[in-house]
Amino acid sequence: MTDAATNDPKIHLTEIDVDLDVQEILLAASQHDIAKLRRLCRTESSLPDAANVKDSETGYTPLHAAIAACEADEDETTKGDASRLDESLLNSAAETVRFLLQEGAIWNDLDNKNETPGCLARRIGASELYELIVDAGVRAEMLMNRLDEYDVLSDDDDEEAEEGEGDTDKETEQTSEDKPAEDDSAPELVEVTTEQTNASDNALVNPEVENRGYLSSSLSINNDRILDSDQNGVMMRWESDIMLKSAKALLPRPGLKVLNIGHGMGIVDGFFQDQAPAEHHIVEAHPSVLADMKAKGWDTKPGVTIHQGRWQDVLPGLVAEGATFDAIYYDTFAESYADFREFFSEQVIGLLEQEGKWGFFNGMGADRQISYDVYQKVAEMDLFEAGFDVEWEDIPVPKLEGEWEGVRRAYWVVDNYRLPLCRFMD
Numbered sequence: 001m002t003d004a005a006t007n008d009p010k011i012h013l014t015e016i017d018v019d020l021d022v023q024e025i026l027l028a029a030s031q032h033d034i035a036k037l038r039r040l041c042r043t044e045s046s047l048p049d050a051a052n053v054k055d056s057e058t059g060y061t062p063l064h065a066a067i068a069a070c071e072a073d074e075d076e077t078t079k080g081d082a083s084r085l086d087e088s089l090l091n092s093a094a095e096t097v098r099f100l101l102q103e104g105a106i107w108n109d110l111d112n113k114n115e116t117p118g119c120l121a122r123r124i125g126a127s128e129l130y131e132l133i134v135d136a137g138v139r140a141e142m143l144m145n146r147l148d149e150y151d152v153l154s155d156d157d158d159e160e161a162e163e164g165e166g167d168t169d170k171e172t173e174q175t176s177e178d179k180p181a182e183d184d185s186a187p188e189l190v191e192v193t194t195e196q197t198n199a200s201d202n203a204l205v206n207p208e209v210e211n212r213g214y215l216s217s218s219l220s221i222n223n224d225r226i227l228d229s230d231q232n233g234v235m236m237r238w239e240s241d242i243m244l245k246s247a248k249a250l251l252p253r254p255g256l257k258v259l260n261i262g263h264g265m266g267i268v269d270g271f272f273q274d275q276a277p278a279e280h281h282i283v284e285a286h287p288s289v290l291a292d293m294k295a296k297g298w299d300t301k302p303g304v305t306i307h308q309g310r311w312q313d314v315l316p317g318l319v320a321e322g323a324t325f326d327a328i329y330y331d332t333f334a335e336s337y338a339d340f341r342e343f344f345s346e347q348v349i350g351l352l353e354q355e356g357k358w359g360f361f362n363g364m365g366a367d368r369q370i371s372y373d374v375y376q377k378v379a380e381m382d383l384f385e386a387g388f389d390v391e392w393e394d395i396p397v398p399k400l401e402g403e404w405e406g407v408r409r410a411y412w413v414v415d416n417y418r419l420p421l422c423r424f425m426d
């Protein structure tokens, strides 16, 4: 390591110094020695971000180390059995985890086994520690979402100031400075994986796909799946049971008015048709899906009106006409959590009957249980803020091992699908 000509002592550290510091911090974390951690984090350590150091061999952060210390020696049959964990160790670990989070520890950093601290807590059966990490994730995500909103507002201000100076697609541009340093993949809203950790950054549903790019890409539409040109799964037949249960919960009897956003393979629309709705409106934006709908005669089915275009462009017109619906369903592709929030806080409010129900495909963070749990809470809080109550029903998802052949990434990993049913609050 070459020393820079500077008076900053940190620049003069050798790799050995750094490694010793890292080991000292990780040891203190695993011993739940908060007094020592406090000293190391605040004064003694020469490392700038002591709460987020990483062991080069295991990839452990102090959070991983504090949690891993609770793991019981166990054989295969008792793995994850919470009753085998030492209660006082769990309590001191909880204190340590709280302390590290206060010091800015990142809730979802990955170790070398691809586990976040929360994944590790869940695997060893430390549910209290798991909940602490989930809550930290919720706080971080809420904050990131609000900051992104603030960014969008300032972008809008800039645009207003620059009116007439040409258009930039700010919606779809995101520079690396906009993103949080620790997280670089998206909270998955719909059907796409979060590959690394992440529920953060409010970026796009699929890190590699954004909505306008997707809508101009070519699709392969088969009987059991729709893939985009990069083999990302847009819709898959295994979701049929989820679609059936969603349709039945939303449209319990004939003669109601339903609005569906995103036709895909037409699975949910088929189940809505089975309920003989009085009006069945479908918003779809992809030209190939629209062509497929026409080929399958959707334009002549009873009560069906097809609205061609993005919901962002179509729905304000329906609101202006005063259209209302007993049921609304949202299942799009390559949209962000921010898009989804805009959908329910700005559009559903204008389109749903007072006693109506609405739902969405709940795929946010579904490639990792902790991300799924975090995003359930985040959504719940935002729905509450927008004036909606939500009920969740757990539906077991069948084993999907064979399903992902030919699909770029498995976007579904968690065991249970949580089906949301939303209504206006009383």
Ligand SMILES: C[S@@+](CC[C@H](N)C(=O)[O-])C[C@H]1O[C@@H](n2cnc3c(N)ncnc32)[C@H](O)[C@@H]1O
Binding pocket: 191, 211, 234, 235, 243, 261, 262, 263, 264, 265, 266, 267, 268, 269, 283, 284, 285, 286, 289, 309, 310, 311, 312, 331, 332, 333, 334, 335
């Ligand atoms: C996951 S599929 C919907 C699957 C559907 N629920 C089913 O049961 O087959 C998502 C659909 O949303 C459409 N879509 C994506 N973005 C959209 C947008 N902004 N507005 C309208 N439709 C959109 C896609 O073209 C695709 O057909």
